[in-house]
Amino acid sequence: MGLNKFLFTGNLTRDAEIASTTGDRARALIRLAVNDVWTDEQGQRHERANFFNITVWGSDAENAAKYLGKGSLIFVEGRLASTEWEKDGEKRYGTDLVATQIQYVDTKKPGSDNA
Amino acid sequence: MGLNKFLFTGNLTRDAEIASTTGDRARALIRLAVNDVWTDEQGQRHERANFFNITVWGSDAENAAKYLGKGSLIFVEGRLASTEWEKDGEKRYGTDLVATQIQYVDTKKPGSDNA
Amino acid sequence: MGLNKFLFTGNLTRDAEIASTTGDRARALIRLAVNDVWTDEQGQRHERANFFNITVWGSDAENAAKYLGKGSLIFVEGRLASTEWEKDGEKRYGTDLVATQIQYVDTKKPGSDNA
Amino acid sequence: MGLNKFLFTGNLTRDAEIASTTGDRARALIRLAVNDVWTDEQGQRHERANFFNITVWGSDAENAAKYLGKGSLIFVEGRLASTEWEKDGEKRYGTDLVATQIQYVDTKKPGSDNA
DNA sequence: TTTT
DNA sequence: TTTT
Numbered sequence: 001m002g003l004n005k006f007l008f009t010g011n012l013t014r015d016a017e018i019a020s021t022t023g024d025r026a027r028a029l030i031r032l033a034v035n036d037v038w039t040d041e042q043g044q045r046h047e048r049a050n051f052f053n054i055t056v057w058g059s060d061a062e063n064a065a066k067y068l069g070k071g072s073l074i075f076v077e078g079r080l081a082s083t084e085w086e087k088d089g090e091k092r093y094g095t096d097l098v099a100t101q102i103q104y105v106d107t108k109k110p111g112s113d114n115a
Numbered sequence: 116m117g118l119n120k121f122l123f124t125g126n127l128t129r130d131a132e133i134a135s136t137t138g139d140r141a142r143a144l145i146r147l148a149v150n151d152v153w154t155d156e157q158g159q160r161h162e163r164a165n166f167f168n169i170t171v172w173g174s175d176a177e178n179a180a181k182y183l184g185k186g187s188l189i190f191v192e193g194r195l196a197s198t199e200w201e202k203d204g205e206k207r208y209g210t211d212l213v214a215t216q217i218q219y220v221d222t223k224k225p226g227s228d229n230a
Numbered sequence: 231m232g233l234n235k236f237l238f239t240g241n242l243t244r245d246a247e248i249a250s251t252t253g254d255r256a257r258a259l260i261r262l263a264v265n266d267v268w269t270d271e272q273g274q275r276h277e278r279a280n281f282f283n284i285t286v287w288g289s290d291a292e293n294a295a296k297y298l299g300k301g302s303l304i305f306v307e308g309r310l311a312s313t314e315w316e317k318d319g320e321k322r323y324g325t326d327l328v329a330t331q332i333q334y335v336d337t338k339k340p341g342s343d344n345a
Numbered sequence: 346m347g348l349n350k351f352l353f354t355g356n357l358t359r360d361a362e363i364a365s366t367t368g369d370r371a372r373a374l375i376r377l378a379v380n381d382v383w384t385d386e387q388g389q390r391h392e393r394a395n396f397f398n399i400t401v402w403g404s405d406a407e408n409a410a411k412y413l414g415k416g417s418l419i420f421v422e423g424r425l426a427s428t429e430w431e432k433d434g435e436k437r438y439g440t441d442l443v444a445t446q447i448q449y450v451d452t453k454k455p456g457s458d459n460a
Numbered sequence: 461t462t463t464t
Numbered sequence: 465t466t467t468t
Binding site: 007105 | 352354418420448450451
Binding site for chain 2: 035
């Protein structure tokens with residue numbers, strides 16, 4: 001019921017690929033670099049990239065695998081999901097990013113147009 | 116330069132507290148439950164809560180510690196930061212959530228009004 | 231396909247009421263006051279209320295009419311729709327606000343609890 | 346004090362231009378098309394564009410005039426302001442959209458890169 | 461480590 | 465007054 005949304009613009013650091021298909025539902029993984037620029041209190045300019053793994057489902061996943069390559073610029077909207085799992089008897093917590101919508105700003109993949 | 120934003124509405128699962136102060140800059144941690152309700156293809160209703168740790172800085176942190184208690188309903192906006200660290204010689208990757216704006220929708224803390 | 235969202239917290243300036251029902255679909259109108267506080271460059275504090283008419287559909291409309299009265303505090307999420315119409319042979323343009331989700335923060339209506 | 350926010354992604358329907366400058370404060374107007382796609386209960390696909398006028402102030406206005414042309418894809422965040430005025434002795438009410446943040450997703454203006 |  |  002609560003609002004749960006993320007918004008990114010960034011570039012793929014590798015080609016999008018189908019990671020699995022269960023039933024008829026494809027799942028792709030997108031590795032995104034989101035660039036950050038800021039100036040600190042001393043007026044010094046800084047740059048840093050943040051890297052995110054984003055899960056894409058269904059026909060969005062199939063389109064991503066077809067059209068999105070390394071370097072592609074996209075706008076992504078999605079939801080955050082909290083996860084927990086166990087490793088070596090120790091509980092761990094993490095955050096998953098699931099895309100609900102992708103807009104192709106600049107498709108770098110050969111043979112694809114920006115449609 | 117890229118767009119990097121998250122938006123949540125949710126309830127605190129515990130009182131907000133100052134976690135540390137470096138120089139004059141306070142840092143608080145907020146533990147947020149964001150409730151999700153959806154109906155699947157079979158018309159079955161599902162509910163699930165997602166839990167997020169959100170870092171708050173400066174005067175926002177001080178106000179959070181003063182006014183936000185367990186159960187408080189807030190709107191939070193912020194940025195996602197990718198992190199990497201090592202444990203037992205193994206690289207791990209995660210995602211931090213940093214608040215840039217908090218709006219108090221319903222303050223549950225005794226002694227605080229919704230002003 | 232584009233992102234289109236508004237977010238408000240505010241108080242009703244009058245009781246919510248069903249405005250019409252077409253088929254089985256109810257439509258209610260909510261009149262919301264959203265308070266604004268800011269300090270100008272001279273450090274002077276200002277206050278102002280903004281007033282918005284928000285359209286609510288279906289079961290949300292029925293619930294609003296049942297539970298939301300003058301003074302109720304709510305969180306509303308919704309979409310903006312551009313409209314155009316003619317009056318006296320002159321074209322006019324406006325903006326409609328349509329709720330997609332309402333959270334009751336404080337129900338002022340007698341006989342309703344904050345559930 | 347209340348939350349008051351809008352979020353759009355859309356394309357400019359014309360070049361951004363400085364509308365006025367008072368003191369040293371520039372004001373620009375952006376005309377945005379926000380595309381909407383949905384499928385109704387009959388499975389029929391619909392498309393519609395919503396058109397919004399957004400006011401931009403200060404250096405954001407100057408940058409918009411420099412970098413944003415017809416077709417540019419942007420993300421805009423801002424506040425809604427209710428307005429009232431009189432025309433022919435009749436009171437009219439409207440809603441203004443004021444940008445607080447603009448992110449350039451795809452700058453179409455010749456001579457500008459997506460920096 | 462879990463809120464309404 | 466309409467963009468992809």
